[in-house]
Amino acid sequence: MSSLESLLKGFTIALDPIILLFGFAGCLAGTLVGLLPGIAPALTIALLLPFTFTVPATSMFVLFAGIYYGAMYGGSTSSILINTPGESSTVVTALEGNKMAKKGLAGKALATAAWGSFFAGTIGLIALTLFAPLIVEFALKFGPAEYFSFMVLSCVAVSAVLGNSTVKGMISLSLGLIIGLIGIDIQSGQARFTFGGKIELLDGIEMVMAVVGLFALGDSMHLAWEGRIKNQKILKSPQTPWYKWMNKSDWKRSWKPWLRGSFFGFPIGALPAGGAEVPTLLSYYTEKKLSKNKNEFGKGAIEGVAGPEAANNSAVAGVLMPLLTLGIPTSATAAVLLSAFQSYGIVPGPSLLTQQGGLVWTLIASLYIGNVILLVLNLPLIKIWIKILQLPANWLYTGIIVICTASVYSVSRSSFDLLILFIFGFIGFCFKRLNFSPTPLIIGLIIGPLAEQSLRQAMIISMGDWSTFVTRPISASILFLSFILLFLPFVWKFRKKII
Amino acid sequence: MKSTHFSIFLIFLCGLAIWQATQIPTSGLRDSIGAKNFPFFIVSLFVIFSFIYFFQQLSFYKKKEILKNQSTNNVIFFCLGCLILILVSNFVGFFIASVLSSIFIARSFGTVINLSSLKNCFLITLTVWLLFSVVLKLQLGPLVKFLS
Numbered sequence: 001m002s003s004l005e006s007l008l009k010g011f012t013i014a015l016d017p018i019i020l021l022f023g024f025a026g027c028l029a030g031t032l033v034g035l036l037p038g039i040a041p042a043l044t045i046a047l048l049l050p051f052t053f054t055v056p057a058t059s060m061f062v063l064f065a066g067i068y069y070g071a072m073y074g075g076s077t078s079s080i081l082i083n084t085p086g087e088s089s090t091v092v093t094a095l096e097g098n099k100m101a102k103k104g105l106a107g108k109a110l111a112t113a114a115w116g117s118f119f120a121g122t123i124g125l126i127a128l129t130l131f132a133p134l135i136v137e138f139a140l141k142f143g144p145a146e147y148f149s150f151m152v153l154s155c156v157a158v159s160a161v162l163g164n165s166t167v168k169g170m171i172s173l174s175l176g177l178i179i180g181l182i183g184i185d186i187q188s189g190q191a192r193f194t195f196g197g198k199i200e201l202l203d204g205i206e207m208v209m210a211v212v213g214l215f216a217l218g219d220s221m222h223l224a225w226e227g228r229i230k231n232q233k234i235l236k237s238p239q240t241p242w243y244k245w246m247n248k249s250d251w252k253r254s255w256k257p258w259l260r261g262s263f264f265g266f267p268i269g270a271l272p273a274g275g276a277e278v279p280t281l282l283s284y285y286t287e288k289k290l291s292k293n294k295n296e297f298g299k300g301a302i303e304g305v306a307g308p309e310a311a312n313n314s315a316v317a318g319v320l321m322p323l324l325t326l327g328i329p330t331s332a333t334a335a336v337l338l339s340a341f342q343s344y345g346i347v348p349g350p351s352l353l354t355q356q357g358g359l360v361w362t363l364i365a366s367l368y369i370g371n372v373i374l375l376v377l378n379l380p381l382i383k384i385w386i387k388i389l390q391l392p393a394n395w396l397y398t399g400i401i402v403i404c405t406a407s408v409y410s411v412s413r414s415s416f417d418l419l420i421l422f423i424f425g426f427i428g429f430c431f432k433r434l435n436f437s438p439t440p441l442i443i444g445l446i447i448g449p450l451a452e453q454s455l456r457q458a459m460i461i462s463m464g465d466w467s468t469f470v471t472r473p474i475s476a477s478i479l480f481l482s483f484i485l486l487f488l489p490f491v492w493k494f495r496k497k498i499i
Numbered sequence: 500m501k502s503t504h505f506s507i508f509l510i511f512l513c514g515l516a517i518w519q520a521t522q523i524p525t526s527g528l529r530d531s532i533g534a535k536n537f538p539f540f541i542v543s544l545f546v547i548f549s550f551i552y553f554f555q556q557l558s559f560y561k562k563k564e565i566l567k568n569q570s571t572n573n574v575i576f577f578c579l580g581c582l583i584l585i586l587v588s589n590f591v592g593f594f595i596a597s598v599l600s601s602i603f604i605a606r607s608f609g610t611v612i613n614l615s616s617l618k619n620c621f622l623i624t625l626t627v628w629l630l631f632s633v634v635l636k637l638q639l640g641p642l643v644k645f646l647s
Contacts, residue, residue, distance in 0.1 A: 050637060051635075054636075167548050167551050167552050167555065168552065170544065170548040171509065171545065171548045171549055171552060174541055174542075174544040174545035174548060175512070175545060177541045177544075177545075178516055178538070178541055178542060178545060181537070181538050181541065185534040187534070188533065188534040190523055190524055190534040191523075192519070192523050192534060192538055193516075193519045193520075193538070194519075195519065196522075217581070220577070220604075220608075221574060221577050221578075221607075223608070224570070224573040224574060224576070224577045224607040224608055225570060225571070225573055225574045225577075226570075227570035227573055227609065393608070394605060394608035394609055394610045395605070395610075395619060395623070397604075397608050398601050398604050398605040398608060398610075398619075398620070398623060399623050399627070401580075401601070401604050402597055402601055402604075402623055402624055402627045403627055405584060405597065405600070406593065406597070406627050406628070406631050406637075406639060407631075407637075409588065409593050409639060410631055410637040410638055410639055413593075413638055413639070413640055415584075415585050415586070415588050415589045418581075418584055418585045418588060419585050422578075422581045422582075422585060425581065429574075430505050430508070433505075434502050434505055448541070452532075452537045455532060455537060456532045456537075459532050
């Protein structure tokens with residue numbers, strides 16, 4: 001079956017009223033999550049993981065996809081109206097978007113962000129539809145050795161590229177890998193890192209605790225420590241109807257940045273450690289360089305909103321590419337999604353598209369539909385979003401903590417889980433305070449057991465010969481790339497010192 | 500929390516990780532990697548980078564870290580809130596523990612504790628409890644544990 005036929009089949013399932021309802025709920029929740037600073041889509045999806053025991057996989061993944069996409073749309077609204085990015089990938093939008101809003105051009109900024117997100121999201125999805133089967137075809141040739149090398153590359157890239165220090169990235173990653181190994185080893189049945197076989201640790205650490213602790217508790221504790229919780233001044237929303245916010249000249253100035261942003265977003269998002277932050281920055285600086293209105297940059301240039309917003313939405317489709325085709329997460333949200341696949345007993349990887357084709361194509365189809373839902377949700381409902389932004393911040397964060405603890409407690413009603421949550425919260429606080437990125441920890445936590453399994457399989461196949469990783473060309477190339485990525489920052493620093 | 504304190508905390512974690520890694524029994528299976536080797540490799544990685552960070556911070560320590568006007572009191576209130584939840588939830592149930600905890604959490608965000616804020620804490624927790632237990636059918640236990 002061709003990818004187009006599979007996609008059409010996916011649309012028939014995704015347009016089922018119940019599935020559509022889940023998609024709508026996801027988009028709505030995602031927009032809310034994106035709006036509110038301090039709640040990441042990874043956290044929201046992690047909070048919903050307990051429902052994987054009761055809700056069918058297709059409905060749940062459509063919900064998750066809506067949350068992931070919606071967060072990108074919602075993040076731009078808070079960036080533009082209160083200069084507080086709800087998402088790290090919308091930080092760049094705040095640079096020009098908030099300046100535009102201060103000049104009374106909030107409507108134009110919101111409209112170019114929403115339309116740009118829609119067009120770029122669709123372009124990204126078309127690319128995902130076209131390229132995913134090709135990558136799967138190539139990846140089917142991979143053996144455990146290639147998989148292990150790919151996981152090493154993913155881990156190293158996330159740790160060395162994200163954040164401001166390779167050392168901090170590697171500490172975060174190795175801590176995550178160790179935490180991922182807690183529990184009973186599936187192959188040998190030995191208990192590892194369980195402090196003498198403590199029963200609560202034998203099943204390992206739940207992903208939800210790590211994500212909620214690091215992102216929700218850690219960030220909230222940091223905000224409390226900074227003592228700067230205050231209600232933001234929200235700029236007024238435009239009074240004219242939403243369809244009149246952009247005029248002909250705005251469309252003319254926006255379409256090229258949208259297109260360029262899409263082309264930055266998808267390929268970079270698909271790379272390990274690409275994420276959505278790098279393409280938005282690249283798009284912003286490209287637009288600044290190419291714009292005919294360079295003097296407007298820094299004072300509210302529409303191109304500075306259009307390009308980065310397109311880039312971040314296109315990157316979402318890019319991030320899904322390695323997850324759906326190789327089973328390798330390249331962002332915290334993708335890692336949580338991978339964990340959701342595991343809770344359904346689904347093994348992500350090249351076989352996902354062949355064995356669970358229905359689920360994957362429904363997920364992709366629901367993203368196309370979600371794009372349209374989000375366009376409808378974002379512009380006409382802007383007044384409702386503004387009302388939400390006016391909630392008192394202190395009560396908002398208190399509510400978030402209560403929801404997070406309730407979600408963790410509901411898993412097994414154990415105070416030990418709450419203790420683990422608090423430990424992760426403390427680590428999250430220290431990470432935030434000292435500029436460590438929590439993403440490598442989350443990725444290490446999920447990749448650790450998978451990498452160990454691939455390593456063992458590769459060693460069994462090669463009869464214990466370690467050279468299998470460097471004698472197989474694909475594996476050797478990937479390991480070489482990882483090696484360069486890991487040591488390049490140190491060599492660069494050393495060279496700079498000498499010069 | 501200064502970076503030097505955190506680097507010492509990391510060294511402490513290294514100690515724990517090494518101790519736990521040495522406790523893993525050797526597998527009886529004919530497996531060239533075994534249950535021990537991969538954890539040993541990861542722990543070594545953690546130890547190496549933690550020590551690099553520790554020495555980096557030691558050299559940085561002389562330059563003196565400048566902290567802005569952060570509030571340690573707020574963090575103490577936050578931690579107290581979490582601690583109450585951990586210690587009390589098993590005895591009185593999640594609802595009461597969470598109401599008590601949310602008072603301290605709200606205080607850590609600068610809320611003045613008075614009758615109105617106590618009411619807010621109660622309402623927030625009640626809403627969450629109803630949402631989880633009644634609407635979403637997730638198990639948070641009885642509303643008041645010692646009465647059930």
